[in-house]
Amino acid sequence: xxxxxxxxxxxxxxxxxxxxxxxxxxxxxxxxxxxxxxxxxxxxxxxxxxxxxxxxxxxxxxxxxxxxxxxxxxxxxxxxxxxxxxxxxxxxxxxxxxxxxxxxxxxxxxxxxxxxxxxxx
Numbered sequence: 001x002x003x004x005x006x007x008x009x010x011x012x013x014x015x016x017x018x019x020x021x022x023x024x025x026x027x028x029x030x031x032x033x034x035x036x037x038x039x040x041x042x043x044x045x046x047x048x049x050x051x052x053x054x055x056x057x058x059x060x061x062x063x064x065x066x067x068x069x070x071x072x073x074x075x076x077x078x079x080x081x082x083x084x085x086x087x088x089x090x091x092x093x094x095x096x097x098x099x100x101x102x103x104x105x106x107x108x109x110x111x112x113x114x115x116x117x118x119x120x121x
Contacts, residue, residue, distance in 0.1 A: 018067050019096065027052065031060045032097060035070065040083045069093050 022028045030052065034045050042061070046052055061084060064070040069090040075081040086094060 022064070022067065022069070022093075023100070025060070027056055027060045028064060029097070031057065031064060032069070032094070035084055035086060036094060040085060042082060042084075064090075
């Protein structure tokens with residue numbers, strides 16, 4: 001027998017799955033970091049990160065657009081110019097990433113302090 005989820009529960013579950021999908025993907029986090037640093041054109045992104053292929057970049061950009069983290073702008077030029085920026089939701093999501101980075105720094109500092117205390121003994 002299956003139980004029905006309330007709409008809020010389903011949305012929360014979907015949100016958790018989305019966060020997990022983005023957080024556990026090193027290339028998605030790399031693309032988010034690039035856009036955050038102002039590198040918002042695909043060609044510049046590929047050149048900025050060794051090992052990032054055009055195929056992988058396009059897959060990650062499409063995923064981040066599907067999750068409404070990034071928005072794509074195509075400029076009517078010859079050749080066409082494409083740029084990515086954070087959506088309104090993406091700006092909120094960036095706060096989650098920043099909080100994780102801050103937590104990681106706190107953990108690293110505590111670990112270094114503990115290792116320093118162990119060598120003093």
